[in-house]
Structure formats: structure tokens, C-alpha cells
Amino acid sequence: MQSVIASLLFLFIAKVSARSISNDHTLFDSNFKAKLIAEESRNYVGGNLVLNEDEQKVNDILMKYKLEEIDDSFHNPQYFNFSKHYFTYKNDIDKSSVYQIIKKMPKGAALHIHSSLMLHSDDMLLLTYEDHLYACYTGDKLDLQFSENTPARPCPIKWTLLSELRNASDNVQRFDDELRKFFTLYSKDENVYNADIDYSWQRFNTVYRVIKSVISYRPAREKFIYMTLKRFYDDNVMYVEIRSGLHNLYELDGTIHDKIYLAELYQQVTEKFIMEHPDFLGIKFILTNGRSVDIKKIQETLLFARKFKNDMPEIFAGFDLVGQEDKGKRLSEFMPALVEAKGNINYYFHAGETNWLGTTTDENLFDAIALGTKRIGHGYALIKHPSLLAHVLNNDIALEVNVISNVVLSLVHDVRNHPLATYLALGVPVVISSDDPGAWDSDPLSHDFYVTFVGVASRNADLRLLKQLALNSIKYSSLDTARKVRLYEIFEKRWKIFLSNVIEKCG
């Protein structure tokens, strides 16, 4: 017996679309297909946008390339890279004409980015050229520390200046290549592509620890922030919401800066960056705790968050919990603290970054929404919860989808099976982000946009989808109205330039 309520769930649209199709086998509605396809196209994310003349020209160019790429792969699926792990085709994306257009496209904002893992390993490698960097390097493990003298922390071998190790190597290029591997999960090892979720997260946490050891040093962090902004800006991202626990920084002379210092440092560097790049809007913070902490710690952080919000409202967005969701504590375990603060602090909870349907991890989705989360980080499992998905649609809660992250962290293999395909078809408010682009050497946003557009979305989805995704990133940001308007203006201006450039080059 089919569920009555689930039937009713779809009743409205079914009535609209199916009024004239009958179950009677003697009748045949030759318009059924055309009508339903048109309806699905209207409902698709971006389906309500109307392209102007220039947009239509760019769309023609874009779709010519897109259909070529997809149809080539359709006839030779051994070359359809998106059925394979991101690392197998990552370095080929550059060759795609669709990618070249997406790269140039203004993409609005990146709303789901973790602070420590947002910088490409090429740039992380540059930071290892800073003076006073000591290494404890055992071949497969690396610990780093900036210090005036040999660090006091124990090292199984011996702390050595990285510059000395580098100079002593017979091949600096090879030395640096090996060193860079510690700053990225990217790998050519097939075992990595078929790894289970725990193994992938172990690799992730190892990379995180090495990066953290570099960027806890104030001068390195200052450059790290600037280089990150530059990478995002060059990828045509105009605004970033950064999830961070705001840890302490240290100086060579032993000075320790507190958490708020780091926020101020971000602010100073960003202001300098905006001076040089006036069409970059800035950053805001989503303050985070790891999921393993106890409720006392959450309460402390939420107290700090109120002060942060009060003192620096222009860069404070809200609060979240981070780390492997399956392994961490559940939102429900922190309920008293989270309920207490929800009137003052906006939540942007990770939830449903799991394949374990019906577990307590999976229930984070319900708790996040009950707590009034403004957006949902990932929401990968939401597809399996129709009532909750209905609530998300009805209350216009955006999903921050990070397709490449979900592949690298072992939720999905063939991106065509990513639930984003259905979210797009349902018109769910979606923003595309990259989670930890530094951790897998991807573009700040362009790779995720590309994989979404060619790998996940319908063959028929066009420039309207891309534009809507960019517009969504502004609409669902934590910016106040005035700054949203400013960001829309920046976007509009850049959008026109983008159109002209594509038409000029390819028209």
C-alpha cells in the first residue's frame, strides 16, 4: 500500500501537470512529455530567469561547448571523468572550454569555507620559505614550528631548520614536491579513490595539523590571509564567509595573541586587500567549535560569540560545529546551550554530511532546522528526508553544497549520484561552495561550479543555472541589506564585463 501522505505530497504538481493524461490505455497525450519537460525546466534552479540579448549570446557559446563535452563522453563513457574520482580528472579541467568560461564568470560569494584549509598547496609551500621555520621530519610525518631557537617540543629525530634541509637536498624541486604533499590530500594513489570515509578523514586531519603548525605563526598567517583573498578574488569570488575557531597566534619573541587578535588581523589584511581591489566586498566569520568538545566549551564560545558580535558586527555572522560528523557529538547533546543562545546568535550548522540514514548523526538535520539554522552546511542526507526537505523549501533555508568535498571525503563516487542533481531539479535554494579548496588543490569556486554544471546538473541546464547559483550566494549570505545591495551591484557590473569578454573572444 502506497503511502497516502506521500501521494498528497506531490498532489499539487501532479494535478497541474497530469490533468490531461489518463491512465486509460486507449488515450495518448502527445503533449505529455513536452509539458512535463517544460515544467521541470521552469522549476529548475535558475528556471525563472530570463536571459537578455548578451546573455543569450554567451549562453549559445557556453551550451555549444557543454553539449560537445557531454555528448563526447556519453558516446565514450570510459572518458566521462565525472564518473571517476575528482583526482583522476582534476588536472584536465583546465582544458575544458566550459571551465574557461566559468573561471571568468563572477560567482558572487563563497559561503562554506574553513579557515585553515582554504589556501592552495602551492602557496602553502611558499610559506615554508619564511625564515625561522623548524621541521621535525621523519620521512612520513612532518611537524613544523617557527622559532628563534630549536623548538622545545619533542621530536623523535631532531628539529632542523627547514631551510637547512632544503639546502642540503640535492634537488630542491623534488624536495619541495615532497614537502607540498603534506599540505594536500591530492594523490595519484588509486587506493585513495576507493577509501572509506574514516580513512579519508584521517588523511584530512593529518593535512590540517601540518597546515595549522605553519599558520599559527602571525607573520605566516598574515601572508596566508592575503594570498587566500587573492586566490578567491582571481577566481572571481567577491565575498567569503569563513568558518573558524579563531585560535591563538604566536610571535618569534614568545608573544601569544588571543582569538580576537586573529579576527582583527583578518580584518586588517582584508581592508588592505579591499584598498587594492575595491570591488572585493570582504569577509565575515562563522565562529566554530569542534564536535568533540563538551557543552561547557560550547557555552563559553557562545558567550565569546556575543561579545564578538557586539564588538565587530560587520565581520561576525554566526556559529557552527565542525569535524567529521559521524564521529563527533550530536547537536542534541548541546541542546540546552544552543537553545539558550539562539535568540542572539545566528546558526549555520553543518548537518547531514553522512551516508548513515536513520542514525543519530543523520538526526543532526532535524536538530539544526529546529534550532532555526539560517543555512545547512552540506545537507547531503536531506534528500532522504522528504518531510524535512519540504520544510527547508517552505522556509527558504539554503543548502551549502560542496560537491568535490563530498567526493574527496568519500560520500559519493560518481558525482552524477550526488543529491544536488535532485536539489537543483526541485528548485531547492542551493549555494555552491568548496569547503576546503586548499586541502585538495582545487580552485576557490570554479572547479565546484564546473563539476556542478557539467557533471551533476542536467545536460539542458544553462547559463541561467550558473547565474542563479551566483545570485543565491548573495541572497543567502549573512550580509545586511545595504551590503547585499552593494554586492549585487558589484556582481552586475562584473557580469556585464564577463558577457562582453566572452562574446568578444568567442562570439
Add this chain to the structure above:
Amino acid sequence: MQSVIASLLFLFIAKVSARSISNDHTLFDSNFKAKLIAEESRNYVGGNLVLNEDEQKVNDILMKYKLEEIDDSFHNPQYFNFSKHYFTYKNDIDKSSVYQIIKKMPKGAALHIHSSLMLHSDDMLLLTYEDHLYACYTGDKLDLQFSENTPARPCPIKWTLLSELRNASDNVQRFDDELRKFFTLYSKDENVYNADIDYSWQRFNTVYRVIKSVISYRPAREKFIYMTLKRFYDDNVMYVEIRSGLHNLYELDGTIHDKIYLAELYQQVTEKFIMEHPDFLGIKFILTNGRSVDIKKIQETLLFARKFKNDMPEIFAGFDLVGQEDKGKRLSEFMPALVEAKGNINYYFHAGETNWLGTTTDENLFDAIALGTKRIGHGYALIKHPSLLAHVLNNDIALEVNVISNVVLSLVHDVRNHPLATYLALGVPVVISSDDPGAWDSDPLSHDFYVTFVGVASRNADLRLLKQLALNSIKYSSLDTARKVRLYEIFEKRWKIFLSNVIEKCG
């Protein structure tokens, strides 16, 4: 901008469930989670069933084992087999206590089974012990032919009696092990697990050709049918709908039997089987054409189908098209013939067995439904078509889901990403089948039920889901009312015995 229609799509359920939850951050509805989880549980396939006392006892036993299995895997995902290819855990399923219960459970009917690939390779191997079987065996390729004398067809080496080859081998066991590999896609080769869809279908077609060469011989086919019925019966399947093109059979003396002879042979063997097993209901045919034929051939088959239906209404169910959907012709190419016959012949179309959203393959889903298909074979891509899914729900069209087939034929890797998880949550009318259980050495239905129950469905889904899936297989069969009633009666009787057995053994 979020699609208005998609919002409305979910409006009903959202209103029901979310009436008392507010976006106002100062309010918190502590019942939100419990209410939505209860609602999702009711909407789930089987969610409306109420378990009687014995069923509750069995459910307690079943769920104890299920939760143990899932929770063990949750804490050690490297052991969670369902995230990996079916072939990596196939031989371990036997050890599962959940499987042992499912194996014993009456499962009703198997509604999506292809005739040539329904028998386990162990039994196929037995058929190679029949007299007069010649082999053209080049080491990696095998051609077989029953014949009084050396077959006339060319062979690059030399036709030899298989019995001679077997006798000449120094190790019959090893010889048979090698021989059996030609009758199954099962493999321990890791490359097979990561194969693309074309490669998997090439392997599939190779196995199909070898099996076909054996079962085109009348005496072999007779045994093949009997052994198949026995396997299904032993797996507690009471009725089977078989998709078949009804090809010719040959005898040693050169006699060629026509298509209708094969149908009659099936009928005779089935009648004999029912005499010996009175609680087996029988079989019906869904007549098929390959997708590569031209419309003339379709018209011929549909003409034959009318005669078949007229002459043997008790075993004729309807018509379908088969073969790799991406590579074949589209339903739309046969539209005039299919529209013309739809008043007389019921359709059970394969559709949406693809990952290529927005392609003409994908459009088969629309055409199948416009043509009034009674059920949809696979419907894997339907999840990405909300308007069509609404129509399917509204018109109570069943999906024939074959999870293991979709893994083996490279649509999905981790079964937790199979759209069935969402179909179950939406209460879509689903029947579980196995497509070609012989081709991958799986149980006729128990493996697919097990993977569905433990791998795909919610951790919370219980005996009600299993029972509903069995009931669905009766409800959505092509049987007339009288025989449906008979099948329900058989099921009820066996269900009670099943409950007693489980309670006696484990209670």
C-alpha cells in the same frame, strides 16, 4: 530565486508538519524533531502497516540483528561492505543473521527478471555436463553448441566435445571453475569494481551470448527452466514475471522450434513444477525486443504479442524493450507502433536506467509514462525528475528496483547513494527484483532484499518495510484479481509459518 512551483510541490506536507515551527529565532519547538521523524516513519514504504503480536516478536529479533550489523559498521566503516562493490561482500552475506531471516521470508513475486540470465552459474555448469555439447574454446573466448556431429559454424581452433576437453584436463575441478567464469560477471578483479558502464555491459553481453548458446538447445532449456523455478521457489519466491524475446530452440536432429514453442515449454515445465510444489503460483511473460531493432520489427512483435495474449492469456503480461538503454534506440523512435498497440498490450517499460540526466535516454522515462506503462523497469533516474515522480506517485505506477544490478552495471558504487533510499522515504510504490541474478550469482531475491534492507533503507526501517515490499510485488503484478487473491493467500499462509519458524528458532 527559489522556484515557486517547487515550493508549492511540498506545501501540503510542509503545512502539516511545520505549522508550529517558526522562523523566529526566539522560539524553539522541542517537538519538531519527534513530529517530523514520526511523520517520515508513517510515510515510509510499509509505514502504515501495523504488526500483530507474532510479527512484533519477529521484528524485535530482526531489528536486534539489524542494529548490531549497522552499528558495528558505523563505528568501523572500513568494514561497511555496502559502501563497496557487491562482489567484495557477496560471499559474506551468508554470515548475516538478518540475511538468514530474509532468506526464509516469503517474498511474494519477482517482477523484473530476464529469461536468459536468471540461473546461477553453478546450475549453468551442470548443464555443460549434458551430452553432445561441443566447445570452441580459445582460452579467453568460448562458443558452445549442442550437436550430433561437429558443428558447421567456423571455429578459429577446432570444435571439440566439452566432455573430451574435461576428461583431458588434469584437474576437473579447476576446469569447471574456469568454465563457470563464462557464465557469470562475478569477479575478484578490482578493475571490474571500478569499470565504466560500457565495459560492464560488454562483459554482460559476453556472458549472455555464452549462456544463450547453451539454453537454445531444447533439452538444456527444459532443465534450465526447472532449475530456475526451483531456485526461486527455494528463495521463497512464489511467482515470477519473465522478460523474454521467446527465441527459437533447436534439437539434435535439426528440428527448429518456433517462439511459441518456447512459451509452451515454459508453461509445461511450470505446470509440472506446480504439481510438485502446489504453493508456487506460476509465471507470466513480458515479451521483449532488443532496443537496436527497427520499428518494423517492433510492429511484428506487437502483432505476435496480440496473438500470444489471445492464445495464452494466463501467461502473457505485456511488452518491453531491453538492452543497454544508453546505447539503444529511444522509445520515441518507436512511437507510432507503440501508440497504436497501447490499447491492446500492456507495457512494462525499462526506463531511466541511466546516469545521463537530460539526454534522450533519460527522456525514455517521459515516453514510457506517456505510453501508460504499468510499471517502470529501474526508474533509476526518476529521482531527478520531480514532476514525473509526482505523476508516478499520483498514478500509482510501481518502480521495479534492482539495486545489485545497478551496482554491477556501474550506475552506482555505494548503495547508500541509490535513489531507492528516497523512493522508500517518499512511499513510492516499489517492488524489489534482481534483474539477472544468474549473471552475478546472486540469490533470486534474498540478496536484493538484504542489500535494500540493511544497505539502502533507513536504520529504523523494520519488518513492515520487508512485508510491504512483498505485498507490493503481488499488488503490482500483472495477475488478474482471482490469481492475486490466490497469491495473497499463499503469502499469508507462508508468512505465518515464517513467523513461527523465526520465533521458534530465535525467540
